[in-house]
Amino acid sequence: MQPMLSISGLGKTYAGGFEALKRVDLEIRRGEIFALLGPNGAGKTTLISIVCGLVNASGGEVLVDGYDIVGDYRKTRSIIGLVPQELTTETFETVWNTVSFTRGLFGLAPDPAHIEGVLKSLSLWDKKDERAINLSGGMKRRVLIAKALAHEPKLLFLDEPTAGVDVELRQDMWNVVRSLRDDGVTVILTTHYIEEAEQMADRVGVINHGELILVQDKSSLMLELGKKQLFLHLNDGIDRIPASLTDYELDLSDDGDELVYTYDTRSERTGITALLGDLQEAGITFNDLRTSQSSLEEIFVNLVKRPT
């Protein structure tokens, strides 16, 4: 199936000489939720801005639904919805007018029923006659999402959509995103809340210093790169790890009450059975145990810390 977004060799060097993107290649599948992660200044917003037509690329090609973003800009832009990072709303306009404005701007005939549906789904209906200037930050964020959905986009960009919003709005927002995915909308999001990517995304891309260093299914990424640890709470604390256990990747807590065994989930044998046997032989007993797996956040931090 033709990808929803196809980026090849995309580069961007700003006038000052800063190379924000270095020959990025990326394909986004239809109907998926793709999380683009990266530290500040990694190139996330530049990439989104190029696809949306806000920044001119220095090189490369971008196809949206098979159409070129430069030659067929009318087609590609009418497909795309963008929720920007900044809270930029028309200060003196009402919510209803500003959302309706976007629909018209994107070339669609007025459809009050659609606008009403969008506003209701974002709990904005009772604010429809309020001016943007009177709205809270969270409400402004909802308005921006409503504007992006006003023209029924097939590809939605959410650039840091939950930055500075409360838990309730975040939940509302993700409910909207889930229902959009159910309707076949492709969603690309950037976020600093990695647990969101962990919860929401089908695939994850990590960008750093303008290079896409990884694109992978979230579940296989977590499986591949995720270390797992076994925590054993000892009946009697020990001073040091016995010599018979030095072959295992073991750490002892400072108070000597807990042994931490780190193992690879991919390997055929995790070594847990052997470890437990050797512990018994060494006379070490324990009264509790638990395991923990690396979060996407830890994986992400490890990836971007690698020398480039």
Add this chain to the structure above:
Amino acid sequence: MNLYGIRAIYVFEMARMKRTVVQSIVAPVLSTSLYFVIFGAAIGSRITEIDGVSYGSFIVPGLIMLALLTESISNASFGIYFPKFTGTIFEVLSAPVSWVEVLIGYVGAAATKSIIIGSIILATANLFVDVSIAHPVIMVLFLVLTSISFSLFGFILGIWADGWEKLTIVPILVVMPLTFLGGTFYSISMLPPAWQTVSLFNPVVYLVSGFRWSFYQNADVSVAVSLGMTLSFLVACLILVRWIFKTGYRLRT
């Protein structure tokens, strides 16, 4: 063509005028009316006729031009600068609209406001002085062309400006002096010959002269030259706007 897009921008901009009707319409009409009271009724009665026209009537076309120029520039520059300032311009730049459509929306709305203001001032002038229009079609042509040309100029100014100061500096330091020295309150034939020549480098002279001709058939320069200069200014602005959108100057990084 994205007609819904054009309509959206146009309606949005016109709504801004409705919200700020006192500033947009009442203020320029009031200030121009004061000119009529002072120069037309009070001082004007002591000034002799110019080319057979009473002074109060003589200044009507010039004052309408003054309002058209300042209001076109101010409306159009603010219309595009404010979204740039607040950041909402991203939406227009990411929308499926061509530069021509963006221009029709923004400049069309600004020019419409100017035409409304010009028409109200013309109606108001009738309350203070005798006004006759010898060539109504040419008068409307100048009214429309000037409004569009200077709205275009204001649009360029709004894109160029990267601060509020720059937005006001050109109208105050360039446009206002050119307008006052462009024959709004006098015929340039009243100036010494050397200053008459200098005046011919002032584009506003051609606008005022042509516009005044459509009222009283008196002109400092030929009406064809006036029309030609206005059209040339319009085309020059269009070329500049096309370049701005093609290169993304101060719009796209």
